[in-house]
Amino acid sequence: MPAAGYLGKPTSRVDGRAKVTGTAKYAAEYDVPGLAHGFVVSSAIAKGRITTIHTADALAVAGVLDIFTHEHRPKLASSDEAYKDEVAPPGSPLRPLYDDRILFSGQPVALVVAEEFEIARFAASLVRVEYEHEAHVTDFEAQRERATVSKQDEDPTPSTARGNPAEAFERAAVRVNGQYRMPVEHHNPMEPFAATAVWEDDDRITVFDKTQGAQNSRNYVADVLEMPRDRVRVLSPYVGGAFGAGLRPQYQLLLAVLAARALKRSVRVTLTRQQMFTLGYRSANIHELALGADSDGSLVSFRHHAVGMTSRFEDFQRDFVHWSSLLYRCENVELGQSLVKLDQNTPCDMRAPGGAEGAYAIECAMDELAYAAKLDPLELRLINYSDKDQIEDRPYSSKQLRECYRQGAEKFGWSDRNPQPRSMRDGNELVGWGMATGIWEAMQVPASAKAVLTANGNVEIASATADIGPGTYTWMTQLAAEMLGVPLENVTAKLGDSTLPDAPVEGGSFTTSSVGSAIHAACRAVQRELLGLAQKMAGSPLAGAKLDDVVFAEGKIRYKQDESREVSVADAMRAGKAERIEKAASAAPNGDSKYSHYTHSAVFAEVKIDEQLGVIRVTRMVNAVAAGRILNPKTAASQILGAVVGGIGMALHEETVTDQRFGRFVTRNLADYHVPVNADVHAIDVIFVEEKDEEINPLGVKGVGEIGIVGTAAAIANAVYHATGKRVRDLPITLDKLMRD
Amino acid sequence: MARPSSAARTGLEKIPTPAKVTVTLHVNGVERKLTIAPWTTLLDALRLYLDLTGTKKGCDHGQCGACTVLVDGRRINSCLTLAVMKDGAQVTTIEGLAQGNALHPLQQAFIEHDAFQCGYCTPGQICSAAGLIAEGRVQTADEIRELMSGNICRCGAYPNIVAAIEAVMFGKATDRSGATGR
Ligand code: FES
Numbered sequence: 001m002p003a004a005g006y007l008g009k010p011t012s013r014v015d016g017r018a019k020v021t022g023t024a025k026y027a028a029e030y031d032v033p034g035l036a037h038g039f040v041v042s043s044a045i046a047k048g049r050i051t052t053i054h055t056a057d058a059l060a061v062a063g064v065l066d067i068f069t070h071e072h073r074p075k076l077a078s079s080d081e082a083y084k085d086e087v088a089p090p091g092s093p094l095r096p097l098y099d100d101r102i103l104f105s106g107q108p109v110a111l112v113v114a115e116e117f118e119i120a121r122f123a124a125s126l127v128r129v130e131y132e133h134e135a136h137v138t139d140f141e142a143q144r145e146r147a148t149v150s151k152q153d154e155d156p157t158p159s160t161a162r163g164n165p166a167e168a169f170e171r172a173a174v175r176v177n178g179q180y181r182m183p184v185e186h187h188n189p190m191e192p193f194a195a196t197a198v199w200e201d202d203d204r205i206t207v208f209d210k211t212q213g214a215q216n217s218r219n220y221v222a223d224v225l226e227m228p229r230d231r232v233r234v235l236s237p238y239v240g241g242a243f244g245a246g247l248r249p250q251y252q253l254l255l256a257v258l259a260a261r262a263l264k265r266s267v268r269v270t271l272t273r274q275q276m277f278t279l280g281y282r283s284a285n286i287h288e289l290a291l292g293a294d295s296d297g298s299l300v301s302f303r304h305h306a307v308g309m310t311s312r313f314e315d316f317q318r319d320f321v322h323w324s325s326l327l328y329r330c331e332n333v334e335l336g337q338s339l340v341k342l343d344q345n346t347p348c349d350m351r352a353p354g355g356a357e358g359a360y361a362i363e364c365a366m367d368e369l370a371y372a373a374k375l376d377p378l379e380l381r382l383i384n385y386s387d388k389d390q391i392e393d394r395p396y397s398s399k400q401l402r403e404c405y406r407q408g409a410e411k412f413g414w415s416d417r418n419p420q421p422r423s424m425r426d427g428n429e430l431v432g433w434g435m436a437t438g439i440w441e442a443m444q445v446p447a448s449a450k451a452v453l454t455a456n457g458n459v460e461i462a463s464a465t466a467d468i469g470p471g472t473y474t475w476m477t478q479l480a481a482e483m484l485g486v487p488l489e490n491v492t493a494k495l496g497d498s499t500l501p502d503a504p505v506e507g508g509s510f511t512t513s514s515v516g517s518a519i520h521a522a523c524r525a526v527q528r529e530l531l532g533l534a535q536k537m538a539g540s541p542l543a544g545a546k547l548d549d550v551v552f553a554e555g556k557i558r559y560k561q562d563e564s565r566e567v568s569v570a571d572a573m574r575a576g577k578a579e580r581i582e583k584a585a586s587a588a589p590n591g592d593s594k595y596s597h598y599t600h601s602a603v604f605a606e607v608k609i610d611e612q613l614g615v616i617r618v619t620r621m622v623n624a625v626a627a628g629r630i631l632n633p634k635t636a637a638s639q640i641l642g643a644v645v646g647g648i649g650m651a652l653h654e655e656t657v658t659d660q661r662f663g664r665f666v667t668r669n670l671a672d673y674h675v676p677v678n679a680d681v682h683a684i685d686v687i688f689v690e691e692k693d694e695e696i697n698p699l700g701v702k703g704v705g706e707i708g709i710v711g712t713a714a715a716i717a718n719a720v721y722h723a724t725g726k727r728v729r730d731l732p733i734t735l736d737k738l739m740r741d
Numbered sequence: 742m743a744r745p746s747s748a749a750r751t752g753l754e755k756i757p758t759p760a761k762v763t764v765t766l767h768v769n770g771v772e773r774k775l776t777i778a779p780w781t782t783l784l785d786a787l788r789l790y791l792d793l794t795g796t797k798k799g800c801d802h803g804q805c806g807a808c809t810v811l812v813d814g815r816r817i818n819s820c821l822t823l824a825v826m827k828d829g830a831q832v833t834t835i836e837g838l839a840q841g842n843a844l845h846p847l848q849q850a851f852i853e854h855d856a857f858q859c860g861y862c863t864p865g866q867i868c869s870a871a872g873l874i875a876e877g878r879v880q881t882a883d884e885i886r887e888l889m890s891g892n893i894c895r896c897g898a899y900p901n902i903v904a905a906i907e908a909v910m911f912g913k914a915t916d917r918s919g920a921t922g923r
């Protein structure tokens with residue numbers, strides 16, 4: 001493990017200045033000569049085919065350059081393989097402008113390209129599309145009985161059973177069962193999806209794209225347009241949020257590039273906020289839970305079945321149900337999940353996909369069980385605390401969840417809680433306190449990185465990963481500075497460029513563990529070379545030292561045991577005539593680990609609810625997180641804060657409504673689709689519980705991107721019950737649901 | 742790449758677009774003359790025709806605040822106004838807040854309090870906060886929350902945004918949220 005220095009210290013973002021001065025450029029902000037502007041026309045029907053596209057009026061608008069449709073477009077690949085990106089689910093991906101088939105409402109059907117943005121937008125309004133309608137099916141609730149088990153059966157395991165849960169439930173002293181629902185949600189990052197395709201010549205293109213994976217976008221667009229991958233370069237140095245929406249290449253990318261190649265000039269395509277609702281989304285989900293316990297609260301039966309939704313053309317599924325077998329000891333368990341296929345676009349990962357939904361249902365059911373068993377909800381969790389992963393039957397590499405419960409409860413003041421619902425108030429507001437557990441996988445995937453040290457003491461660190469807001473640039477800088485013993489200012493971190501060393505999409509909370517391990521390996525290689533150079537110097541004070549015997553700090557290589565024995569890095573490089581040391585390295589997870597790797601949290605929420613009006617305010621939240629080593633407590637805390645705010649949205653605000661007559665999402669703007677605003681958010685305390693994990697990866701990190709949203713909605717829902725005595729199981733908890741009898 | 746419908750348009754008259762007009766904006770203290778179509782919003786005038794992309798477009802409908810700029814000292818959503826309507830106005834964007842190398846106190850406070858993640862809402866938040874301070878009505882953190890609610894931050898940096906604004910207004914953040922031990 002690297003010596004203490006920059007890692008673990010609250011550090012302001014290295015890209016902060018660029019972001020507060022407006023110089024950080026996002027995908028739609030590159031001014032290139034001769035830029036043309038594209039505007040997308042979206043399908044008005046949910047299912048059927050296009051019979052005619054009338055483009056004559058639009059083409060007649062002065063300044064319109066061309067209109068691309070399935071009848072008028074460059075050649076596109078014809079195999080599903082070409083359209084399958086790095087994270088595509090099983091099925092046949094959407095092929096924008098490929099043929100006349102309409103698979104969902106809002107599907108792109110034409111791209112109008114014009115000299116000016118306003119002209120393209122105006123002309124797009126003149127494109128008239130005639131359709132042959134087919135009956136669509138978009139009602140998730142109504143189709144629920146038709147749910148089937150997905151093709152995607154290896155990950156996650158579709159079902160698990162052990163013991164005899166039905167019989168154990170019958171015998172249980174305490175029983176609860178319930179049905180929990182979450183609607184479709186949309187990511188709505190503040191930056192709309194956009195791509196600026198910079199045309200160079202017939203065989204080459206550079207694209208500034210909004211993506212969580214520059215290489216994923218590059219491979220996709222090259223394969224679909226049948227170009228060699230090395231002729232396409234995708235850049236995404238700044239991404240204005242994504243939350244999973246940018247994991248898969250979105251259609252603005254392909255449309256911008258195909259238009260640029262056809263017109264032989266640079267083209268930008270930016271989606272409107274309305275069109276952001278035509279991309280992937282968090283699938284609606286329904287959970288049925290039945291829990292049985294002994295009179296002392298020990299679980300004897302746990303059954304959880306969940307239904308999610310997907311498109312007709314791809315099976316997108318995430319694990320909703322297995323989390324309880326990681327959190328709670330139980331001998332008799334039945335878990336299963338299925339999918340309903342609808343005439344909608346394919347859902348996609350949205351912050352903590354599967355876990356956020358599953359934990360909502362599980363943690364509300366546990367709350368109900370606590371009331372039924374007359375136990376404190378926190379005590380019930382401790383009674384059933386699991387020290388082992390009961391699905392894989394193995395221990396955790398680390399699990400400081402008990403400490404999360406303890407520190408979170410103490411900070412929140414949980415011991416002052418009156419267990420009786422409706423027992424606490426503040427003036428005319430009912431006060432409720434609720435809690436829940438959070439859990440997320442601590443994954444690692446293969447990644448590579450490069451480190452370059454030059455004789456002037458500057459370091460460049462590079463990997464084709466992304467920074468969609470978590471602070472990747474900053475911890476990359478800290479890590480390199482720490483390992484090579486240079487000041488932060490000497491380090492330049494590069495990312496968001498498909499030509500850099502291979503990295504996966506940024507998501508799943510695995511970036512720091514994966515890319516961090518690769519940077520660690522690259523910096524180790526630089527260290528090794530430096531030590532070698534230092535030892536070759538005549539009379540070297542470091543003769544005989546192993547890499548683990550020395551530390552790199554303040555531009556020196558020092559013996560740990562005897563700090564007076566040191567060589568300056570500059571001297572070592574000069575002596576070895578090394579102008580620069582460049583090392584590339586890759587890292588992959590330890591495939592035969594005997595441990596399961598998870599991040600945990602304990603979430604506590606206070607709500608105040610106006611008794612007459614039903615208005616709910618989340619006045620206080622405490623989230624205590626155990627996520628291994630925290631490289632930058634400042635930016636990591638922001639990730640948790642932001643995810644908790646997302647959880648407040650999930651609990652109280654967010655819902656994409658479908659008009660079933662048209663099979664279309666209708667809440668397609670930020671006035672109808674509610675997200676938390678500043679006045680909705682009050683005190684949020686983030687605690688990082690110390691957790692040492694030497695097994696997981698060389699840095700001991702687990703990642704914090706998702707964990708903050710897991711459990712948050714349940715803690716709030718449980719607080720709402722505690723305040724009111726009314727259990728609303730369908731999210732979002734809006735005041736009409738509270739007031740309904 | 743045949744265009745079956747192309748025959749239909751031969752002989753059609755071109756549909757004209759609005760005649761361009763000249764607009765003068767004083768942006769960040771510099772006089773900028775623009776010849777643009779009258780349907781151009783102030784936001785697009787800044788982003789597309791003056792290459793001042795610090796001002797962001799999040800919705801184009803006045804629903805998110807990402808496009809907030811100061812016009813004659815007042816904060817407005819630049820997507821909801823046409824550039825021609827602001828002929829002769831003083832416009833301050835995020836690019837005009839710093840004095841040379843010295844950041845505006847709000848910019849500095851946003852960095853110190855980590856009041857953003859992706860940074861996309863940030864120019865709008867900072868311009869909005871500058872407008873809020875100039876309005877001079879805010880006394881408490883709750884009022885800051887209320888009067889900053891026109892600026893959505895999907896990264897959820899609100900507690901840190903409030904802390905940053907408080908630090909500039911009152912010299913310190915009274916808000917108790919954020920990471921323990923920060
Ligand atoms: S872009 Fe102007 S308010 Fe959203």
Ligand code: FES
Nearest residue numbers: 858860894895896
């Ligand atoms: S910092 Fe990303 S939207 Fe506010």
